[in-house]
Amino acid sequence: MAQRPTRRVFYGSLVHATSLRHIQACPRALIGVSDDGVIDWVLDDVDSASIQDAMISKGWQIEDVDFIELGFGQWIMPGxxxxxxxxxxxxxxxxxxxxxxxxxxxxxxxxxxxxxxxxxxxxxxxxxxxxxxxxxxxxxxxxxxxxxxxxxxxxxxxxxxxxxxxxxxxxxxxxxxxxxxxxxxxxxxxxxxxxxxxxxxxxxxxxxxxxxxxxxxxxxxxxxxxxxxxxxxxxxxxxxxxxxxxxxxxxxxxxxxxxxxxxxxxxxxxxxxxxxxxxxxxxxxxxxxxxxxxxxxxxxxxxxxxxxxxxxxxxxxxxxxxxxxxxxxxxxxxxxxxxxxxxxxxxxxxxxxxxxxxxxxxxxxxxxxxxxxxxxxxxxxxxxxxxxxxxxCGLSSVIGTITPGKQFDAILVDVTKGGVEGIWVEQEVGEELGVQNKARLLEMLEKFLFCGDSRNVRTVWVKGRVVGGAQKP
Ligand SMILES: [Zn+2]
CATH class of the missing domain: 3.20.20.140 (Metal-dependent hydrolases)
Structure with missing residues (x-):
């Protein structure tokens, strides 16, 4: 699973717990990961038409990165x-x-x-x-x-x-x-x-x-x-x-x-x-x-x-x-x-x-x-x-959330038919590819935590390197 180091940008949903009391759910996040596996920047609520401009604002060009757009029922969260x-x-x-x-x-x-x-x-x-x-x-x-x-x-x-x-x-x-x-x-x-x-x-x-x-x-x-x-x-x-x-x-x-x-x-x-x-x-x-x-x-x-x-x-x-x-x-x-x-x-x-x-x-x-x-x-x-x-473990400044400066230890979750069909997350009429609102995203997260298993863990990264998952790219 050796990979050529490269910058990566993810566009889609992001979920993480920033404290015992708070889950940050971002249906339209844009995440930039450096080629050394460190999260360089995270932007919340980026309209799909604004992706290029948002990347340029960070000094990144879309043609220079691996661009990964998440689909319906998928999100990035910490490993x-x-x-x-x-x-x-x-x-x-x-x-x-x-x-x-x-x-x-x-x-x-x-x-x-x-x-x-x-x-x-x-x-x-x-x-x-x-x-x-x-x-x-x-x-x-x-x-x-x-x-x-x-x-x-x-x-x-x-x-x-x-x-x-x-x-x-x-x-x-x-x-x-x-x-x-x-x-x-x-x-x-x-x-x-x-x-x-x-x-x-x-x-x-x-x-x-x-x-x-x-x-x-x-x-x-x-x-x-x-x-x-x-x-x-x-x-x-x-x-x-x-x-x-x-x-x-x-x-x-x-x-x-x-x-x-x-x-x-x-x-x-x-x-x-x-x-x-x-x-x-x-x-x-x-x-x-x-x-x-x-x-x-x-x-x-x-x-x-x-x-x-x-x-x-x-x-x-x-x-x-x-x-x-x-x-x-x-x-x-x-x-x-x-x-x-x-x-x-x-x-x-x-x-x-x-x-x-x-x-x-x-x-x-x-x-x-x-x-x-x-x-x-x-x-x-x-x-x-x-x-x-x-x-x-003494690693809270290194991992645990998807935050700029931390290392990209993350999983791509998929609760649609690519994973366990019994979870029953169906795309409803009018829902676009990305998860459309925070309440829907949190509902899917709860379903994953209680009904999901490793078949829903599509890709696993440690410090930006793909190390596992049900569907390794
Ligand atoms: Zn023991």
Missing amino acids: FVDTHTHAPQYPNMGIGGQYELLDWLKNVTFPTEAKFEDVEYAKKAYTSVVQRVLDCGTTTCCYYATLHLQATRVLADICHAKGQRAFIGKCNMDRHASETYQESSPAQSLADTETIISYIGSLEDPLVQPILTPRFAIACCDDLLAGLGTIASQHPDMAIQTHISENPSEIAFTGELFPDCDTYAHVYDKFGLLREKTILAHGVHLKDDELDLIKSRNAGISHCPTSNFHLSSGIANVADMLDRGIKVGLGTDVSGGYSPSILTAIQHASIASKVLAFQASSPPDSSPSSFSQKQLPLSALLYLATLGGADL
Whole structure:
């Protein structure tokens, strides 16, 4: 899919969430993307007769660019950000729903991950996984790999080759796993972590970054967590990912292992692992003082509702987190979650918020600025899937909206017959090719988020490069 670098101009509809409360819908946008993949300019509400003049006003000539005019039922929007998934668990996606977390890890997940000791198996699996994730419209992905150094290199190589924006973490786990799938010592785990950080750096690809990845507190002894804290202090800008407060049995066991820590969040804080760009997956059962601590450290939560339902973990109170000003993104958490698509996470985040709202024992806060005990609005769902996830990863100035100066990480959505016909978006008499008004565009967006799938994701770009989609040009 190598492409000749060229300027591109898109004319048609643009939709993005600029905040938790606001979706900007532009039925007649004109978007200029430079040949280095950066969005140069965006003009709203351009009449089709004025396209040439509008481009000239930006110093661009139509004969010098690839000009792409979108049709009815098509629009450009930011690519999705998956803030939590496990690349080696795709092979066991969709099974094991009879278990809760700790039994699921032991019986289903650790045996699957152990297979990645075989580098050839890793190449085959990860090639398929990364392309599938891209084709779902996920332009940025936070991946857990396995414990294996070689297989983690393979995952980084594949993201680098395919052009995905990715955080790659070699998982750390030196206890409470299995005899055949566990690191031999903290020293070996830390040495391999240093090696993978150096290796990913050697790729010299700003899209692919290392991320510290202690699996969770249960699986890491004190020396390992302390060593990771030291590595974190040596790399103050590096992202960190781990799990927190997913399941009651896990929380109780963590409390037994770390009796000197008041809460689960305090364990990570004690070892210097709770800071900006720390992505904490789940957070289903967090206490008030943990939420205060997470907020004070400027860390955030990856909300993984599909997984939280599938492994019977519970419902994370995302609305409360948002009211507290805590950063939140969405995660598919494959294979606790059974779908690689952020669309599924959006749908389940909506359902989760509705269940919390109708189970609430008191009426919701009447303030329109409060999310608590209310269903999440469409704007918040889209925000969590794009700009919110970008913010959690420290990338909100780079991606997440279609804004001049940001990189063109975007998808072209098509909800007409080229995609899933069952969405039933029909062009009505009198409607022109472009989407004609904001209300109609927002209606189509909602249909896509709740009824669409990867067949509606026609083209996927990362930093201006075509990397996936159902109909790659
Ligand atoms: Zn996970």
